[in-house]
Amino acid sequence: MQSHEKHGFGLDCVELKESEKPIGICGLLQRPGLVDVDIGYAFLPQFWAKGYALEAASGVLSHAKKNLGMKRIAAIVNEDNTNSICLLEKLNFRYTKMVNPPQGKKEVKLYAAIL
Template sequence: MNNDKFNEIYTDRLLLRRFKDDDFESYYDILKQEEVSMWLGNGKRKSPEDVKRVMKYFERHWALNDYGVWAVINRETNELIGQCGFNILEDTKETELLYAFDSKFWGKGYATEASMAAIKFFSENFKLNPIVALAYPNNDRSSNVIKKIGFEYKGMAKHFGVELLYYELNLEKLSF
């Protein structure tokens, strides 16, 4: 497929675009925050090497699947404020919606706005169903976003060596 239209998505306040090499410093500044990294994967703070590995993984994922994780840019300030997109879970091969934002931007609706745009893109271009979302049991902010988008809680599931809340979204039930 390798279609350029998949590289960027615009919302009222955000631009979702593929990561670039020069995003590293800003992205590392986000992922090194303990209050951010504690909710991602195994919950450990990310080193510069971890962030470089993640960025390379995202690019490989795009190359193999024609979708992946976007850098989320505030359109007003042109600042990288987080990530949002899709990943194939290694152990189950399910497509997961994931997002993470700089803690100074929490509570402003960016995760919901970016996630809705990403899901709309995904539902219009891919026939994979359902998509899943994962959250740490005590991460109420993330769980609230996931539920607001329309995911249904299905139980607990172990991923990344951690027991997580497991949600599903049936794309066929969505109306945009």
């Protein structure tokens, strides 16, 4: 909620339309140490590989462009997280470089997309 108050964006709950059951989170973050706003998402394992992350992330990116006027969004991902890398590439993110996040213990891949 602090991110929404401070930046006008943050992580939101993703729910199933039919039941309003929470299945994960998706949204925009302004992480310390990253210049660009980045997209973040996490879903319960039973909802992986069913298209929910793609649908939610696509909506977040559309909102970022149309309503927030953003032109570039970043994403960070562990180099062994092939499912997230595949999702980012479907969303037209491209690998930029390896970075050390401020709180992270190991390097992560930085991706970026032009909206």
